[in-house]
Amino acid sequence: MTNATHRLVPAVVFLLLSACAFTTHPTKTERITTPRTPTTWADALSGATQLEWEPVLSAKWKVERKGLINLERAEAKDLPKDEMDIVLPVHVLRHPTRGTFIIDTGVSQSLKDGNGGGIAWPVSSFMGALKPEESLASILKRQPTPLAGVLFTHLHLDHVMGLPDVPAGTPLYTGPAETTPTSFQNGLMRSTYANLFKGQQPTTELDVSQGVAIGGVKHAIDFFGDGSLWVVASPGHTPGSLAYVANTSKGFVLFAGDTSHTRWGWEHQVEPGEFTGDHAQNVDSLSQLASIAKELPAITVMTGHEWEPAGAIVAK
Numbered sequence: 001m002t003n004a005t006h007r008l009v010p011a012v013v014f015l016l017l018s019a020c021a022f023t024t025h026p027t028k029t030e031r032i033t034t035p036r037t038p039t040t041w042a043d044a045l046s047g048a049t050q051l052e053w054e055p056v057l058s059a060k061w062k063v064e065r066k067g068l069i070n071l072e073r074a075e076a077k078d079l080p081k082d083e084m085d086i087v088l089p090v091h092v093l094r095h096p097t098r099g100t101f102i103i104d105t106g107v108s109q110s111l112k113d114g115n116g117g118g119i120a121w122p123v124s125s126f127m128g129a130l131k132p133e134e135s136l137a138s139i140l141k142r143q144p145t146p147l148a149g150v151l152f153t154h155l156h157l158d159h160v161m162g163l164p165d166v167p168a169g170t171p172l173y174t175g176p177a178e179t180t181p182t183s184f185q186n187g188l189m190r191s192t193y194a195n196l197f198k199g200q201q202p203t204t205e206l207d208v209s210q211g212v213a214i215g216g217v218k219h220a221i222d223f224f225g226d227g228s229l230w231v232v233a234s235p236g237h238t239p240g241s242l243a244y245v246a247n248t249s250k251g252f253v254l255f256a257g258d259t260s261h262t263r264w265g266w267e268h269q270v271e272p273g274e275f276t277g278d279h280a281q282n283v284d285s286l287s288q289l290a291s292i293a294k295e296l297p298a299i300t301v302m303t304g305h306e307w308e309p310a311g312a313i314v315a316k
């Protein structure tokens with residue numbers, strides 16, 4: 001592969017992902033009633049229950065910075081227009097009584113073993129730069145309790161590639177309208193998504209619009225009802241993008257998903273570039289997430305595709 005092709009390929013994959021319908025896999029809607037209506041994040045996270053948080057690096061990838069960060073923004077004018085090393089993380093969250101949950105799925109054992117992982121041609125021909133590290137099967141094998149649910153930030157391919165390792169019947173939670181086809185729908189991705197979702201039960205769309213407003217966040221739902229995990233509506237990158245805020249034994253953690261792919265994007269409050277769907281909505285969601293960190297400066301912020309936590313937001 002030439003250098004030029006090498007650079008192009010991840011961009012092509014991401015653009016496909018950004019534009020395409022995800023899946024025709026069936027969905028159902030679940031409304032979770034939030035028992036309390038806290039007005040601050042300190043109050044929202046004040047319950048006695050803490051989750052165990054285990055971040056896992058499932059794969060490494062390399063993609064163009066202009067996809068990850070909107071380089072058109074004035075703040076970004078000095079950034080190089082090169083490729084960035086990124087990771088595909090899986091965040092394991094263990095609840096003391098409700099079991100093991102994961103945020104996003106990393107890569108499957110089949111993909112790690114070179115057996116395709118359900119990624120159909122021609123998408124598979126664009127995956128050369130992806131380097132699997134630990135499969136979801138391996139991650140789940142060492143958990144003390146069975147997988148009780150998958151909490152997706154969204155359904156772009158780089159977040160669902162571990163699905164072949166998810167036991168059939170496991171609840172798959174997404175944001176609303178996340179599977180809705182777009183005008184760019186085409187067949188390229190459909191067979192891959194059909195393979196990945198094969199045998200899985202319908203996705204459960206969390207009705208975040210029924211959530212409560214907390215601080216600068218418009219809609220949040222108390223997933224377990226004990227304040228240990230909040231699901232935050234974060235549309236823009238995709239229609240149903242979700243972020244998660246957890247009270248863990250390592251402190252409070254915000255999982256921003258691809259509302260910010262990168263630490264730089266978070267710290268400078270610049271939304272993703274070409275990989276994002278609705279820029280204005282993404283900017284608004286990013287600002288809502290920032291309000292959480294402004295109230296709780298000690299919170300750990302994990303972006304969608306970097307391994308190290310983000311730093312503080314730079315004052316403008």
Ligand SMILES: [Zn+2]
Pocket residue numbers: 156158159258304305
């Ligand atoms: Zn992503």
